[in-house]
Amino acid sequence: MATHATTKTIVHTEDAVPPLPVFSQATVANGIVYCSGSIGCDHQLNVVPGGVSPQTTCALENLSKVLAAAGSGLEHILKVNVYLANMPRDFATMNEAYIKFFPGPLPARTCVGVAALPMGADVEIECTAILPGSSH
Structure with a gap:
């Protein structure tokens, strides 16, 4: 479900982890999807156990669901920002x-x-994507 506010569209989907009340899952403006950072947590906002690998997988699965709700997908990502709480240990x-x-x-x-990172997570991932067919 998307809600319009001035020149941007707010993206919200129940399929992905719910956002905290201080931000949206994503916003869309001028054919670009700006996704908020996603940590690897479940729908009850519990960080998935097992470290950076399952948290990375979960964060990207959540971003994929948010992008789908916006009308985009992982294949349309332009830029990704990854934040690691322990770069030497977790980068590889x-x-x-x-x-x-x-x-x-x-x-x-x-x-x-x-x-x-929030809630003691090991990784947070945010991305910017284009809407397919957009002139931007």
Whole structure:
């Protein structure tokens, strides 16, 4: 379900993890989908156990559902930002889980080490995608 506000569309889907009350799952403007960061957690907002690999998988699955609700998909991602709470320990493992979602040409990406993430998560992923058929 999408709600219009001025020149942007707010994206919300029950299929993905619910957002906290301080942000939307995504916004769409001028044919571009801006997804909020997603950590690997379930619908009850519990971080999935097992470390960065299952959390990366879960975060990307959630982003895929948000993109689908917006009318886009992982194959239309332009840019990804990945935040890791422990870069030295988790970078290679995160990449192994991440690459499974992008069999074709890879989107641009930045990976940043951070001091901490919400709810003690190991990884948070956000992305920007284009709507198929958009002139942008």
